Every structure is written in C-alpha cells, then in structure tokens.
Amino acid sequence: MMKKNIIPTLSKVLILALAFTLIYIPVVVILIMSFTKSYSLSTLGLESGGTLKWYGSLFGNNYGALDIAKKYVSNIASLKTAIVNTFAVTIISTIVSTILGTFFAIGIHSFSKKIRTSLMVLNNMPVIMPDIVTGFLLLLIFVLFESIFGFKRGFNTVLIAHIFFSIPYVVLSVLPRLNQIDENTYEAARDLGCSRFEAVFKAIIPSIMTGIVAGAMFAFTMSIDDFVISMFVSGQKFYNVSTWIDSSLRRGFIPKSVYAYNIIIFAIASIVVVLTRISSIRKNKGALV
Amino acid sequence: MNNLSATTKVGKIKKLKTTKVYVIPYLVWSFIFLIIPVFILIFMAFSTYDFSTGANVEFTLKNWKYVFGAESRTVFWPSIGKSLLISFLVTLLCLIIGYPTAFVMTKIKARYRALIMALLILPLWMNQVLRIVSWRTIFEILKMNRNELYIFNIIVAMTSMYLPFMIVPIFTVLEKIDPKVVEASYDLGSNKVNSFLRVTLPLSLGGIVSGIIMTFLPSLTQFEVSDAISYNNVVLLGNLIYTRFKGTGGFNVGSVFSLFTVLFTIIGFILLLRVDKEGETLI
Known part of the structure; x- marks a missing residue:
C-alpha cells in the first residue's frame, strides 16, 4: 500500500510546509524583532543591527542601556x-479550575447517559461560545455584583473569569480517562x-492522573x-500582558521588551512540552492532548 | 445468589449518590456565571436600564430600533456582511489547508506525530495580540497596508491564527479511525479515492464540524485583528460590540449585537450535538 512515489510524498511535505509556515510566520517575526535594535514596528529592523537590550530591560532596574525617554521606563515598570x-x-x-473541573467530571461521569449529555452541553457552552x-456575559454579572455588593472589577474578577473558562477544558480532558x-x-476501595x-x-484520582495533568496544562x-x-x-x-499590549497598541507604541518576554515564555514552553512529549513517547502512553 | 446481586445493586446506588453530589457546586457555578448573565443580556437588550445610574427600568424596543433604524444601512448590515464573508472565507481556507494537513499527520510515524502535534500547539504560547501585530509588520514590509487590501490581510492573519483549531479536532478524529476499516474497504474493491470519500470522510465528520465551529465563531466575532491590521478602518461585528462596551452606557445596544452572536452560537451548538453529543472532539 505504501508506494514510494515522489509526487504523493512531495505533496504531503508541501501541505505540511504550507500549514506550518502560516502558523509560524508570526513566531519568526517576533523572534527576529526581539533581537533587533530598531524601535519601529513597521520593519524587522535587520539593518539596525542586533541587541540584547530588550531582554536586559526585563531584569533589574538598569534602563540606562535603553537610551530613551522616561515614558518608556515607566512603560517597562508597568x-x-x-x-x-x-x-x-x-x-x-x-x-482552582483543575481541582473543581476534576470533581465536576467525576460527578458528571456518575450520571446516566441522558443526563450526562445535557450536563455536557452546559459544560461545553463556554468552550463554543466566542470569547x-x-x-x-461575565462583565454583565460583575457589573451587577458591583452595583449590589460594591464588588470592584480587577484581580478578583479576572481570576473568576479565568477559572470559569478553564473548568470546561479540564472536564473535557478528565472525562475520557474516567470512561x-x-x-x-x-x-472495591469502599x-x-x-x-x-x-x-x-x-x-x-490516581487512575485518572494523566487526564488531570492534561487538563491542567490546557487550563494554563x-x-x-x-x-x-x-x-x-x-x-x-488591572492589566495582564495581553491587555497591556493592547492598550500600548491603542496608544500607538508597543515597547519591544514585550517581544523579548514572549520569546522567553515560548522557549520555556517549548522545552517543557517537548520533554513531556518525549517522556510520554518513551512510556508509550501516547500524546497528552 | 439473589443476596449477592442485591448487595451489588445497593453498592451501585451508593456510588452514584456519593459522586453525583459533586455536580451540585458545578450547577450553582454555571447558574451564577452563565444562566443569570444570559437573562441580564436579554433584559438589557429590551430595556434602557443603566447600571451606573440604576435608573430607567423601562422596557422598550429602542435599542433594536437603533440597530435596525436609519443608521443600520451604513453601520450594522455592512459590518455583519463583512464579518460573515471574512469568517466564511477563513473557515473555508482553514478547512482546505487543515484537513489535508491533519490527514498527512496521521500517516507520520507515531513518535514523530506527537512532536508535530506539539509544534502545532506551541505557537498558542506566543501572545495572540503580538501575533496579530507581527502580521501587521509583515504587511507593512510588503507594502500591503492599503485600503483595498485590508480585508485580504485580515483573512490571512485570521487563517494563521485559527488553523490549529481546525487541524487538532480533525486530527483527533482521524487518528481514532481503525486502519482495518479502510483496509476492509480496499478488500471490498474500493479504490483510494472511493474509500476516502465513503469511509474516512464520513467517519471524520465530527472533527470537521468541531473544527468549523472552533474557527467560524471566533473569526466571526474577532475585533483585535480588524482593529490592528486595518488601523480601525474595517468595522466588523466584534468591533461593534467592543466599542459599545468601551463607551459608557452602551451596554443596551451592545447587548443587541451580542444576542446576534449568541444566535450563531446556538446554531453551532445544534450542529455539534448532531455529530458529537459529549463534545469529545472539541479539544
């Protein structure tokens, strides 16, 4: 069945290359721009030469190397x-969402198929609903809380929102293991x-651990x-990195230090993911996701 | 004998009772953060209530008249039209590129397959706003930041963003198909194309539907891509909701816009329920 024809092999390679190029273009651009001197976001800045100052600006308080206005320094602090x-x-x-999601999944699992399906509809709602x-919807309930209890928006509301949209992914990861x-x-244990x-x-819990770990990774x-x-x-x-970049963008200037930050996170994630993949291949338990 | 089966029955009931309890906090949680807000949304869309003043609890169709009124021809319908067009094309492109990619990935040796899968998900760790901005940089370099190209640029950037969400569910489903089933179709005299169309494709339908929902709905409601890539020149459905939420007192009209996306979500849900009841293909 596996005829070694050149054309099918070539087309396989081409389609993979097309998909991965499309997905990886932004990653490569961010990688290059995190190392170039230029402040401008409309070029890669290759002609301006290389630098590590964006990485340096993330650590310590020595912004002298950045050699620009105070505005930028306060930007980096924020x-x-x-x-x-x-x-x-x-x-x-x-x-929190891993713990709650695991228990919800155990609960959902103990119901008959009919009830389970309707519970899963409820669970999948936040997954399918556009962000x-x-x-x-969450803003509306938080504004209601604010007007009734004086519950201010900030860290707490962002945390609740994140727990809210993470739980369904944990449930979806744990349920197949429970089955x-x-x-x-x-x-028997009883x-x-x-x-x-x-x-x-x-x-x-010990027998569904792989599902729980996968769910936690998803939530993260x-x-x-x-x-x-x-x-x-x-x-x-209250700002997290995403909303911080967005507000910088709307003010018309994104400091390139955040490019450096993203590359560091990406590098750590790559190492962790590749290592877990390799170890899961070795254990022959298959992929985590 | 009778005694024994009786005890197992009792044991089973006990088991169900104890672990079923775990669902209760979940139901309370969903009620507070999902069900109640939906009712607030409907209430807001049909009233002039303003949270900041607490005044004007009055039911009215004013918001709907505003959305479909005089301005609708220049604001609402063009945005909905552009949003539908863009998300349709993005979904189509993702499917055309994503399905063959997922298909090819299942043919790769198992050990490399896990790595390729990891490579597919890794870019999600790169901040999404930054990924969008870097597409703008590319269009800037290519001198493509022109009015007539904005929609094309938005489609390219969105396709890049949502492609993994199309590939993953299709791949998950394709991987589960027993190779013996396909071999059986060969044995029964099918050629490759025929067996793909009659065996593999129908079996992967659940993944396709999930993939379509996971790309169509987010791209329909995206606002960051159109804002950043077109320098606020292209106004989509997501931008309409976003501006309403940013400006004070715009929640009522914003709720009307949101109800439209809720409508599309419900359609997606019904489609999904037909092919995948427990949502196993979603991740």
Missing part, C-alpha cells in the same frame, strides 16, 4: 506588573475500608494567553 499579574492569575486559576460573548477506568474501582473521600482520592495554556475575556472583565486599572 509591563513587569502586568507579567506578575498574568502569572498570579494563571497559576491560581489553573490550580467576546463570554466576556460580555476508561473500571467501574468497580470505587466500590469494600476495603476506605471512606467516601478516601475512595475518590486513593482509587479514582488558555489562561496565560487570554486576551478578550480579560479585556472585558478587568476594569480600568
């Missing part, structure tokens, strides 16, 4: 705050003297890159 905000929101929302609608485990696992909670923690990925929903619910003063 970028650092935005980075801290992003990680605070992402880490907390990943932990702008999710953002607008795979033996239905009697829980009962027969052997486990309490209800112990049975869940000692028998069910969705949260760290979220822009639209954060934009809607963050109020006037």
